[in-house]
Amino acid sequence: MAQGRGGLRGARIGAGPLGEPERGDLAPRVVASFWCGNGHHSQPSFAVEAVVPDVWDCPKCGLPAGPDRENTPAVESNAPYMTHMGYVRQRRSQEEGEVLLNEALAKLRGTI
Incomplete structure (x- = not known):
């Protein structure tokens, strides 16, 4: 039960040895x-x-x-973040995507 005291009982911050003497x-x-x-x-x-x-x-x-103040390294160009749909659109045209969608819908409906 909380008594209004600090969360660290029996220890004072900074009371013990810290740093090199303890760790080498x-x-x-x-x-x-x-x-x-x-x-x-x-x-x-x-x-x-x-x-x-x-x-x-x-x-x-x-x-x-x-390390050279006058000649700093060049920034590498990073490709912008692309979603899954961005990569799909990069590989397929809109018409190809519609054909694939219609085939998948036909399979789901059981007409193929």
Whole structure:
């Protein structure tokens, strides 16, 4: 039953040890700089033994970001989202679709 107290009984936030002493030391890290086409600058850190990627997604706008501020990576053109009907219309003409629809309706009605 609620007594009007906080949800954490017997524990105070920040009372215990947190971070490196409890979990051990962090791996050695290197900070890399990336710039996107909108001029956003991000600095993710990587483990020293990890390979730093050539392209990184900008956390602010989602554009590809590269290590060279003056020559940012080009945006890949993505095809717009298409529904199932969009793909069907891409493969078949209106007349072909009507023929298929009439065949399917005839099967359902039992006339074929």
